[in-house]
Amino acid sequence: MSSMESAHAQAEAHGSLRSYTLGFLCSIVLTVIPAAIVIGGWLDGFSKMAALMAAGVLQLAVQLLFFMHLREEKKPRYNLLALILGLVILVVIVAGSMWVMTYNMVA
Numbered sequence: 001m002s003s004m005e006s007a008h009a010q011a012e013a014h015g016s017l018r019s020y021t022l023g024f025l026c027s028i029v030l031t032v033i034p035a036a037i038v039i040g041g042w043l044d045g046f047s048k049m050a051a052l053m054a055a056g057v058l059q060l061a062v063q064l065l066f067f068m069h070l071r072e073e074k075k076p077r078y079n080l081l082a083l084i085l086g087l088v089i090l091v092v093i094v095a096g097s098m099w100v101m102t103y104n105m106v107a
Contacts, residue, residue, distance in 0.1 A: 015069060023066025030059045 015023075034055045037043055043051055064070045070080065 015066065019066055023062055026062045026066070027059065030055050030062060 034052050037048060037051055042048075064083070070083070
């Protein structure tokens with residue numbers, strides 16, 4: 001493989017400046033919104049928890065799509081399968097922790 005082909009192959013693996021800028025702006029917005037909700041006391045109870053979790057999930061999606069280039073993969077989706085397994089484990093741990101904290105609180 002010549003150096004020209006190698007440089008072209010490396011360039012395909014990276015995103016454009018527009019893509020990185022859009023991802024960065026989305027990340028900033030998805031960080032400022034939850035901070036404003038908590039600092040400003042805009043929401044209470046379940047609605048606050050739902051808004052923060054939704055912002056976290058959207059932040060994960062932005063990171064995967066814009067910075068880790070998950071959608072641009074041409075090889076078999078082993079990275080995607082590993083990611084899905086990791087997310088399942090994460091959901092089980094977080095949901096289990098929330099369940100334990102909710103139903104075993106000392107009144």
